[in-house]
Amino acid sequence: MAAVPSRPFGDPPADILREYMRCWEEHDLNGLVALMRHDIAFAMPPFATWFRGTAAVRGFLESPRFAAFWSRGLAALTTRANGLPAFAWYSRASDGAWRLHSLHVMRFEAATLAEATNFIGSHYLHGFEVPEQLPSVPSRQEVTKKIR
Numbered sequence: 481m482a483a484v485p486s487r488p489f490g491d492p493p494a495d496i497l498r499e500y501m502r503c504w505e506e507h508d509l510n511g512l513v514a515l516m517r518h519d520i521a522f523a524m525p526p527f528a529t530w531f532r533g534t535a536a537v538r539g540f541l542e543s544p545r546f547a548a549f550w551s552r553g554l555a556a557l558t559t560r561a562n563g564l565p566a567f568a569w570y571s572r573a574s575d576g577a578w579r580l581h582s583l584h585v586m587r588f589e590a591a592t593l594a595e596a597t598n599f600i601g602s603h604y605l606h607g608f609e610v611p612e613q614l615p616s617v618p619s620r621q622e623v624t625k626k627i628r
Contacts, residue, residue, distance in 0.1 A: 491565055492588040500586070500593065501556055501567065513538050516593045524582075524598045554581075557610050561585045568610040569598075578614035580605060 496515065503512035513534050522531040522540070531537045540546055549571065555578055556567040566585045570578040580602040587595040599605065602612060
């Protein structure tokens, strides 16, 4: 008899996905890295930016360039891409509006993040049912209740 997965391929338990989102939103770098496999692959098309391993990802997330982006704040809506869980990330623009920034597609193995691909630029995200701009930042409770 064939085994039947309890969740779609690549889906972590809901509490892991909620914790992952919390780490991003609260800038909890230690918590974020703790949820990653030691050999994580982290990519950001269309840029030729690609990292392998938690030390490399941590180094990027601690860089002044990323810190400047992260300090503006992030808000997420949950979605799916290629059958995997994904977050549509919104960042605060200089006018205060929350605009679609990127799509963060995640592949988990054994409840740890094995791969994250961040498609940067709202013009690459056509076909997803997410708004270009948020009228307000959704509360974590609103977003995470959509996570199984």
